[in-house]
Amino acid sequence: MSEENKIIMKWVWRSVLGFVVIVLLISSFGTIDAGERGVHTRFSNVVGMKEPGLYVKIPFVDHIRKFNVKTQVVLYERENPLSAASRDLQDVQVATVVNYHLDPVEVGQIYSLYGREEVFEENVIRPAVRDTVKAIASQYTAEELVTKRPEFTDAVQTKLSERLSDNFVVIEQINITNFQFSESFTQAIEAKVTAEQNALAAKNKLEQVKYEKEQRITQAQGEAEAIRIQAQAITQQGGQAYVQLKAIEKWNGTVPGTMIPGASVPFINLK
Numbered sequence: 358m359s360e361e362n363k364i365i366m367k368w369v370w371r372s373v374l375g376f377v378v379i380v381l382l383i384s385s386f387g388t389i390d391a392g393e394r395g396v397h398t399r400f401s402n403v404v405g406m407k408e409p410g411l412y413v414k415i416p417f418v419d420h421i422r423k424f425n426v427k428t429q430v431v432l433y434e435r436e437n438p439l440s441a442a443s444r445d446l447q448d449v450q451v452a453t454v455v456n457y458h459l460d461p462v463e464v465g466q467i468y469s470l471y472g473r474e475e476v477f478e479e480n481v482i483r484p485a486v487r488d489t490v491k492a493i494a495s496q497y498t499a500e501e502l503v504t505k506r507p508e509f510t511d512a513v514q515t516k517l518s519e520r521l522s523d524n525f526v527v528i529e530q531i532n533i534t535n536f537q538f539s540e541s542f543t544q545a546i547e548a549k550v551t552a553e554q555n556a557l558a559a560k561n562k563l564e565q566v567k568y569e570k571e572q573r574i575t576q577a578q579g580e581a582e583a584i585r586i587q588a589q590a591i592t593q594q595g596g597q598a599y600v601q602l603k604a605i606e607k608w609n610g611t612v613p614g615t616m617i618p619g620a621s622v623p624f625i626n627l628k
């Protein structure tokens with residue numbers, strides 16, 4: 358081999374060695390972002406956990422499996438709600454939103470049992486949500502599901518939190534965004550609401566009529582009492598003083614052409 362070829366081969370080997378060294382260095386370091394936890398494995402066995410920040414590992418031997426421990430969402434919206442049955446056997450579609458996060462301390466267990474987050478969610482979290490909503494819905498009538506939605510939501514959240522706490526999941530919040538019933542049941546509810554509204558309107562109208570009647574009775578009683586008092590006063594005074602008082606109230610200050618002999622005021626026709 359010529360001297361020139363030897364020099365070329367030497368530089369090739371040096372380049373390869375440098376490349377290998379760079380690859381080893383790059384493979385030895387990594388970072389865990391905020392909101393993540395790393396599961397440190399060696400030959401597929403869990404050997405520790407990695408907190409957010411820089412980490413070091415043995416290249417090609419150790420691996421870091423990252424898990425998201427931030428808030429995640431399971432959606433069963435109106436296009437894909439959960440099917441359930443109420444206590445009175447009415448079919449109901451329940452639109453549900455579940456906010457949760459994985460327990461950061463236990464992601465190693467999740468990895469050991471399920472491997473990936475997607476598998477864990479599909480095989481543990483979603484079935485728990487479906488079963489819990491169905492179980493709690495069966496304890497309420499269809500009407501109660503609507504009128505007691507906050508109570509129903511709290512019951513679902515309590516039960517689901519208890520169930521998933523043993524599976525390393527923390528339930529943050531549950532929202533029941535919609536109930537949808539069969540068309541026939543919805544029509545029946547609308548008819549019932551309309552009937553109740555009409556009955557309430559009729560009741561209010563009746564109360565108004567009663568009030569107006571009582572007002573008229575009170576007014577008539579007041580007028581009758583006033584007449585009675587006036588009549589009593591006339592009777593007690595012999596009638597003469599009252600007639601004179603009315604004459605004075607009606608007199609316009611002019612002296613008529615005719616006077617009653619002996620009268621102290623001009624005679625005024627009260628009619």
